[in-house]
Amino acid sequence: MTDTSLALYLHFPFCLQKCGYCSFVSYPARLDCLPDYVKCLRKEIKSRASGLYFHSLYFGGGTPSLLSPSQVADILAGIRTAAHLLPDAEITFEANPGTLALPYLPEIKSLGINRLSLGIQSFSGAELTMLGRLHNAAKARQAYKQARAAGFNNISLDLIYGLPDSSVSSFKKNLAEALALAPEHISLYGLTLEEDTPMYRQVQEGLLPEINAETAADQYQAAEDILAKAGYRHYEISNWAKPGYESRHNLTYWQNRPYLGLGAAGHSFLENWRLANTSSLDEYLNRWQNDLPPTPSENIYLDLENQLAETIILGLRLDKGITAEDIENRFGQHVMDKYFPVIQECTGLGLLEKSDGGISLTPRGRLLSNEVFWRFLP
Template sequence: MLEGLRKELESRASELASEEINTIYLGGGTPSILLIDELKDILQTIRQNYNVASDAEITMEANPDDLSQAILSALREVGFNRLSMGVQSFSESDLKLMNRRHGVMQAVQSVKWAKTAGFANISIDLIYGLPNQTLEEWERNVRIAVELDVQHISAYNLTYHEGTVFYDRLKKGILKELPDELSLQQFELLISILKDAGFEHYEISNFCKPGLYSQHNSSYWKSKKYLGIGPSAHSFDLVTRRWNVSSVSGYLDGVENNKPYSESEILTEQDRFNDYIITGLRTIWGISEELIQTEFSDIYLAHFQETRDRYLTSGHVIENSGIVGLSPVGLFISDQIMADFMIVE
């Protein structure tokens, strides 16, 4: 796999030959199981083939059970300056339900070790809306995260995707889905506590200390170019969307033998408009009427204006200097609002 990643990195360098690389993200899956030398080789390959900015944000996605003081110090030494930790919960029963390998103390200790190692930009993931999770239990989770003084928190409502263990348990009656009203209360509580703690709510599920946005994820939401390496990785060059095959063996066979291992599509105007709606509306940067007017046909501007006016009247969106974004109440029905702003034939 590592050799395959190296070969793809080398073969696709020309795609970003004139670009400065501002973010590098090793994630999706669990790259923290790799050896330090293997991670170092990946970063060296990138630096040798791409123009990496001196102040680039370089993030490592990791599980608490893969980390130690020595490993975290080594990660800093090889060049990682941001850490994204899959904590998920500060409740032992929740972690057991989600079949996580780490315990609460491991998660807390990993954050403290990361700080000692010199990480000044630490993000943790939390999940709410878990079966039987009370409002009080969720509040405890959030307050522990605040007390740990991390710079970034991503909090997601549990969703039951078909094919997952949680979905199967739900269908068998082993688990009972939390009522929507309680999940909504948990989301409201999250927003309130983090606001009081000085966090910016800059994307529906993401919060950060002032200015410490995830630069990498913000690039997706701002429709910037990105290059994805590895099985299932997606890339975007402003015109074309490309995705690699999900099969590990199919990916490696293609890379090794110069066979096709990806598919691509040229985005239509409708695709580009809908992508802009989905990515822009979910952030504090919102949607620009001027951009829609200059980048898209009149039919898209008319649809945008009609939908905007309707949601301005209902109070679900706000407008400031031609930028439209979700209002506090709009956050809670964001999926419906996005769907209405999109154009579907």
């Protein structure tokens, strides 16, 4: 990573079927558009990434593993022709265990993909069915073992906690299954349901029970203890890693550093501007097929006060929190002076703690992080 390098995110809004909890921009049953999408993405890469240096690259979705190896190669060739991937760049590829089969994994590994993120979510058959996942637990374990056999030595697993009808013991069983595989990285996400998702409607109609916040909190706290004993560092609110395997790409977001997001619904943060591509697949394709970049759906300049607030809020997600020295170097302001009443209040509530010239969330603060974050907003 250098002072001038960025993180690059590529969004692939395609999936075989929409999961019941998913509110991300993705289009089931539109795979016929994938070849045209790759062509348009290459045009956007040439237009917006030319000459830039990237320390990380992230294939996200949707389901990037629906791309053929030749399409992955085409995209990487476009990036390497137009821009500069640093020699030690972290290149992450999200994959759905339900779409993986040999020889896919060794083929994408040979192209330079060096980090794999497997969306397992659960090892319970009943929970996977409820979530609308395409794979079962056996397929998840098989995909992981095939990834190891393909030579991947940096694998992250995603799990969801706070599921309807789940308990602390059932979640511990899921976590034990994940730990038995010994991944380098584990992400745990609490289930949240947006109004436009099928699971939200099922809860509203009484077909599924409400999410139990107390059970979710107990599951999270259990994970903190179990993963710490297993040698994983809780380096960010939702993420644990073995030493040296923290996500370099996601750290760029949490440190509020510049990144470029390409593809439909891609988001960027460049020179203090927040930009977002159109989330419409048809608009994205139609515009780029006519060599006309789509009009950004979001184009917001962050003034100094908002930059400072976002940097503090994002930085507090990290276990190290923020330091007064870093904030002063970046913004010319001393965080302890500017936010003294807020810091004192949150410290008194047991949500923040002061240490080494900075502040960080307490274990209680991680559970109630939103109670801290809103207090720093302008």
